[in-house]
Amino acid sequence: MNVMRKVHTAESAIEIAHLRNILESEGIACIVRNDRLSGVVGEIPFVECWPELWVREPGQELRARGLIEVALHSQPSGDAWTCARCGERIEAQFSECWNCAAPAGTPPEGI
Ligand SMILES: [Zn+2]
Structure with missing residues (x-):
């Protein structure tokens, strides 16, 4: 029986790919579903097209969720900021x- 567990859904396919890399580097086999990088979004309702990250082994689900938790919290806060000197809008990763x-x-x- 091939039971797989969904461990994460995100609007960003880049985030899903990033998390997949982290899990696979820890030896957890993953599958990405609804990967919008590989196809065009058609007439399916938007939210159903969000990419999903699944682990192949049910026993690795908890460990995968833990790794995802750590990975997400080690990223920048996600808020863009405005440069006080020149007023330029800067993405959070900078x-x-x-x-x-x-x-x-x-x-x-x-001033
Ligand atoms: Zn500036």
Whole structure:
């Protein structure tokens, strides 16, 4: 019997691919379903197209969830920020402004 367990669903196929890499590097075999990187979203309702991460072995489900938990919490907070020096909008994964190189949290100049 081939029972598989879904351990994570995310809007981002990149996040799913990232988590899959982490699990497989820990020896947990995974399957990705609804991978939008490999196809075009058709007339299926949007949320049903979210990519899903499944583990092949039911006994590895808890360990997989633990690894996912750690991986998600070690990522940046996910909030974009605005550079106080130049006003540029910066994605969360950057710790400094790509426009003027000011680090996050730099106070505005000239005030
Ligand atoms: Zn800036």
